[in-house]
Amino acid sequence: MLRLSALYRYPLKSAKGEVLNQVSLDKLGLDGDRRWMLVDEASGRFLTQRAVASMSQLSALWNAQGGLTLSAPGRAPIDIVLPGNEAQLRGVTIWRDTLRVPDAGDAASAWVSSFIGKPTRLVHVPLERARSTQAGYGKDDDQVAFADGFPLLLIGQASVEDLSQRVGRPLEMLRFRPNLVVEGSEAYAEDGWKRIRIGDVEFRVVKPCSRCILTTIDPQTGERSADREPLATLQGYRAQENGAMFGQNLVNDGNGRLEVGMPITVLE
Structure with a gap:
């Protein structure tokens, strides 16, 4: 069974994240994100x-x-x-x-x-x-606050565990700055999803997330890893034309409330 295992909010772009147990959604994603x-x-x-x-x-x-x-x-x-x-x-x-x-x-x-x-x-x-989301993805009236391109980022727990194994050390989830973490799926299963539902809210999976140097910054110390990990490993097996992809960008269709532990249904 798929379930929502963690929720994170980043009130100030590129500052520390907040760990949440529950949160409301508005037109721009998580309330306050x-x-x-x-x-x-x-x-x-x-x-x-x-x-x-x-x-x-x-x-x-x-x-x-x-x-x-x-x-x-x-x-x-x-x-x-x-x-x-x-x-x-x-x-x-x-x-x-x-x-x-x-x-x-x-x-x-x-x-x-x-x-x-x-x-x-x-x-x-x-x-x-608010801004419009990245052109060419989603719907014309999709909007985003100060996130890079889309309101929400989802990552599978198994995907981070697989990457950690490849890198050779455990990687903190906050390196990847997701909003939603999914438990119970196989590694990278999220790559194949198009629509999901959590609680009463449906989400469209609009675009994989291209990763950058931020993934190499330790979220606790702020220091960059000398070996450029995990970006170096991602570039070795997750590279596409627009970068190394890890995680999926989402748009929520409608408002509602999320809580850790909620079941997740893949609709398409």
Whole structure:
């Protein structure tokens, strides 16, 4: 039997993940997932662990009002409220998308700038300012917050165990930053799924996830593995034209609630 064995949310793009037992879904995926992002103050370009490895040590907890609590080793935490209608809009760039989104204000900026080490702004994306998902996949009205391309990422527990065996050491699930983890399937079974149901919600499996250097960063220490693992192994047996694929991007059709332990049904 397939079941949902773990749930993860990443309130701030490229910061630490939250382990959840249950969560609601909205049009943009898990409630509160990657609704916040750090951008370079001068260019408006998004910041991630790819360029700023210390972001792996940045903790961002989401609250029910949509705000954030940011904390990091050796720093006093800061509570940030959801920007109101009067908030300044800031032009930002994430991959090929440019959009204008609310800025969290100067106090938040001072805190994140001190942490990053250069002038940085914290921005939020409300539902009405969300981006379209990657062209050529899914439906025309599919939307995403600040996740790379799609609202949700699913990985099979058996797939991570198989990769760990190939690499020769256990790999932490958070290296791969999934939202949903499936237990009870064979390794890479998710590659063949097109539609699944969890609880009352149906999900479309729209595209495999192309993996990058982030998988080589230890989620606990923020250090990159000297042997480029597990990316090197993935490139050896999971390479396609657009990269080494591991995990599947999903879009949820409708809102609802997820809870760890729920059965998963493969519809197609």
